[in-house]
Amino acid sequence: MHSYRLALDEPVSGAHLDELNRRVYYISEAITGFRLVPGDGDAVDAVEVTTGYPVDAEALGKKLRHVVDTEVRPQLPTPPKVLWRSATDRTPRAGTFDGLLADGVVHEIGPGQVALGAPALAALDALDGLLRDIIREEFEAHEYRYPTLLPITALHRSGYLSSFPQHMMFAARLDGDVDTYRAFAEEVGARDTIGDRVLHRCAPVDRCLPPTMCYHTFDQFAGSTLPDENTVVTARGGSFRHESRYHRTLERLSDFTIRETVFLGTAEFVREARDRFRRRAVELVEQLDLAGRVEVASDPFFAGAATAAQVSSQRLLELKHELHLDVGPGDSISIGSFNLHEKHFGDAFGIKGSDGATVYSACVGFGLERFTYAVLCQYGWDVADWPAPLAERCRTTPRPGKGKR
Amino acid sequence: MTDDIAKIVRTFIGEHVRDTELGDDHDIFATGSVSSLFAVQLVMWVERTFDIAVHPTDLDIENFRTVNHVVRFVESRRAATPA
Numbered sequence: 001m002h003s004y005r006l007a008l009d010e011p012v013s014g015a016h017l018d019e020l021n022r023r024v025y026y027i028s029e030a031i032t033g034f035r036l037v038p039g040d041g042d043a044v045d046a047v048e049v050t051t052g053y054p055v056d057a058e059a060l061g062k063k064l065r066h067v068v069d070t071e072v073r074p075q076l077p078t079p080p081k082v083l084w085r086s087a088t089d090r091t092p093r094a095g096t097f098d099g100l101l102a103d104g105v106v107h108e109i110g111p112g113q114v115a116l117g118a119p120a121l122a123a124l125d126a127l128d129g130l131l132r133d134i135i136r137e138e139f140e141a142h143e144y145r146y147p148t149l150l151p152i153t154a155l156h157r158s159g160y161l162s163s164f165p166q167h168m169m170f171a172a173r174l175d176g177d178v179d180t181y182r183a184f185a186e187e188v189g190a191r192d193t194i195g196d197r198v199l200h201r202c203a204p205v206d207r208c209l210p211p212t213m214c215y216h217t218f219d220q221f222a223g224s225t226l227p228d229e230n231t232v233v234t235a236r237g238g239s240f241r242h243e244s245r246y247h248r249t250l251e252r253l254s255d256f257t258i259r260e261t262v263f264l265g266t267a268e269f270v271r272e273a274r275d276r277f278r279r280r281a282v283e284l285v286e287q288l289d290l291a292g293r294v295e296v297a298s299d300p301f302f303a304g305a306a307t308a309a310q311v312s313s314q315r316l317l318e319l320k321h322e323l324h325l326d327v328g329p330g331d332s333i334s335i336g337s338f339n340l341h342e343k344h345f346g347d348a349f350g351i352k353g354s355d356g357a358t359v360y361s362a363c364v365g366f367g368l369e370r371f372t373y374a375v376l377c378q379y380g381w382d383v384a385d386w387p388a389p390l391a392e393r394c395r396t397t398p399r400p401g402k403g404k405r
Numbered sequence: 406m407t408d409d410i411a412k413i414v415r416t417f418i419g420e421h422v423r424d425t426e427l428g429d430d431h432d433i434f435a436t437g438s439v440s441s442l443f444a445v446q447l448v449m450w451v452e453r454t455f456d457i458a459v460h461p462t463d464l465d466i467e468n469f470r471t472v473n474h475v476v477r478f479v480e481s482r483r484a485a486t487p488a
Contacts, residue, residue: 014461076448077461267437306442313441316448316466317434342441360437 001032002051006061008068011043015079019072019311020044022300025244026166027063030055032245071301074308078315084282084294091291092326092377097249105381112247112254116369119383122397124257124372126390128236131259131366134280139273141232141261146216148238149207154219157348160211163310166302167241169209169254172202209240213260214345214363221264222349229354230265232273236368250373251333260365264346265353270362271340274321277364278338281323288387290378292325292332325374335371338364407476410455414475417450429472444469451475457482 012020017036024034030051039045047064100106100120107115116124135141149171155161161168174180180201188194210216213235220233239258246252263273278294285292298314301307314320323336339362345351346359353359379386383394411429419427422438433439447469452459457479468478 076445076464078464079461267435309442309445312445313443316444316464316469317441318466319441342437 002054003048004051004055004057004060005037005046005048006057006064007046008044009065010073011039011045012068012072013041013043015077016072016075017042017044019075020047020068022246023067023071023302024049024064025246026302027067028055028060029244030060067303071303071307074312076312076316078296078312081296081318082293083296083321086285086291086293088286088289088291090289090326090378092328092331092374093380094328096327096373096377100250100376100381103381105376106250112243112252114250114253114369116250116372119381119394119397120372120376122383122394123375123386123390124368126393127371127375128259128366128368129393130284130389131281132234134277134284135232135234135261138276138280139232139234139261139263141234144217144220144233144235146210146213146220146235146237148209150210150215151219152206152208154215154222155208155211157222158215158218158345159348160215162304163301163307164211164241164299165304166244167211167300169240169242170205171207171209172199172205174198174201175203210237211241212239212258212365213237214262214365217260217262218345218349218351218361221351223351225352225354225356226264226359227354228265230263230269230273232261232263234259234261236260250369251327253369256370257368258365259368260363263362263364264351264359267342267360270360274338274340274362274364278321278323281336281338281364281366285323285325287389288375290325290374292323292335292374294321294323296320297322297334297337325371325378327374327377333370333374334367335374336364336366338362407480410479411472411476413454414479415472417454418447418472418475421446427472429476431472432470434466434470447475451479455479455483 020036024047025031031049032052033050035048036044037046037048105117105120109115174184184201187197191197216235217233236257236259238255240255243252243254247254261277263270282294296315296318297320298311299320301310319340321338322334324332325335326332341361343358343360345361351359375390383391383397386394415427415429418433421443422433425438434444444466448459451457467474469475
């Protein structure tokens with residue numbers, strides 16, 4: 001293991017620290033661990049990184065300073081803003097993930113990939129059911145089940161590729177030529193590992209794994225005029241984001257499930273719908289007696305020329321709200337987000353409303369594994385201990401193989 | 406003084422508003438008259454133009470929604486700063 005102290009040009013502090021924390025692993029895959037080095041007060045004036053092999057520390061420091069100077073420090077230092085906080089004194093139990101592993105409720109498959117078994121799986125479906133009840137009661141949503149693979153053109157025209165390149169996961173195939181197939185087959189037959197021998201034989205890379213469901217929805221309506229003034233679409237599906245070394249337990253997966261609802265229509269409708277869904281989600285959290293809060297947030301924009309301005313404007317205009325649930329002492333995860341897009345996607349996908357004007361949009365997404373994990377952290381995994389609205393939906397679920405915690 | 410500030414603010418915002426007549430009480434962010442990125446541009450312009458330090462606690466969109474909001478914010482910050 002090798003350790004390097006990478007100095008910053010100027011100290012970073014306050015709201016900028018979180019923004020620095022969420023970027024370090026994306027600076028280079030060589031980094032296997034890091035620590036922010038405190039200077040005066042709460043300011044940080046260096047990052048100590050560890051790597052598995054010797055690296056050019058000067059080059060690494062230059063990359064870090066470029067990211068800090070262009071993406072972190074120029075952000076407006078908007079203070080944290082909490083919109084709602086639960087009244088419950090429920091506290092999550094430490095060691096939940098280890099307990100779930102030991103009891104066979106979950107299995108780690110790979111980095112950022114976890115298989116769920118009973119009763120976590122029942123909880124996930126039941127929580128999705130409770131969300132679908134809200135969607136049915138409040139909004140006349142059209143429900144779809146989308147194919148997994150998303151045309152890469154959808155992410156290109158949306159701006160995702162240039163805003164979140166660090167999360168991209170492509171679905172490539174071999175170039176369709178018998179010589180390629182023959183050479184590939186011969187080569188992989190003779191090798192134990194194939195990773196570095198695949199990509200140069202792939203073409204075209206025209207599909208990718210969706211980072212969330214709403215891109216399917218925007219692509220579905222691309223170039224169309226919606227017959228109604230306002231339209232609501234909901235879908236649940238596998239979502240994929242490369243998380244580098246930020247993946248953790250069920251809290252941050254690279255392969256997970258999102259229930260997402262998209263609102264298309266007038267500015268007033270999409271804002272009101274976003275806020276109404278947030279209020280109903282808070283009511284659900286109160287009904288389940290879960291500890292958490294709602295706060296203003298921003299998306300993990302990275303490596304783009306406009307990154308700092310995008311983050312700053314999201315926070316200043318409160319375009320993104322997140323519902324956090326507690327998963328440990330002083331530790332919480334965002335299980336849902338409530339987002340306004342203005343006309344960004346309406347313009348990008350050429351979607352018109354019934355009046356012929358470009359639609360406004362909003363979306364509300366829930367990470368179902370995260371929601372489930374927060375419940376398990378706060379209630380354990382004996383269904384009998386779960387809050388009534390959840391337990392009632394899970395009456396027939398089998399108990400985990402190795403008994404009660 | 407207020408009239409001078411209002412004129413400068415009105416001119417700057419007016420150059421960026423689309424599809425609408427700009428009144429001094431017109432909420433430019435609620436109505437989609439400008440893109441969200443303009444909010445950042447506006448904050449930085451206010452700092453630079455009026456030589457005001459915008460503190461983290463000032464970063465509330467209520468200070469920047471309309472021409473009148475911006476004028477009131479500039480005046481309050483100037484009043485709070487010793488000459």
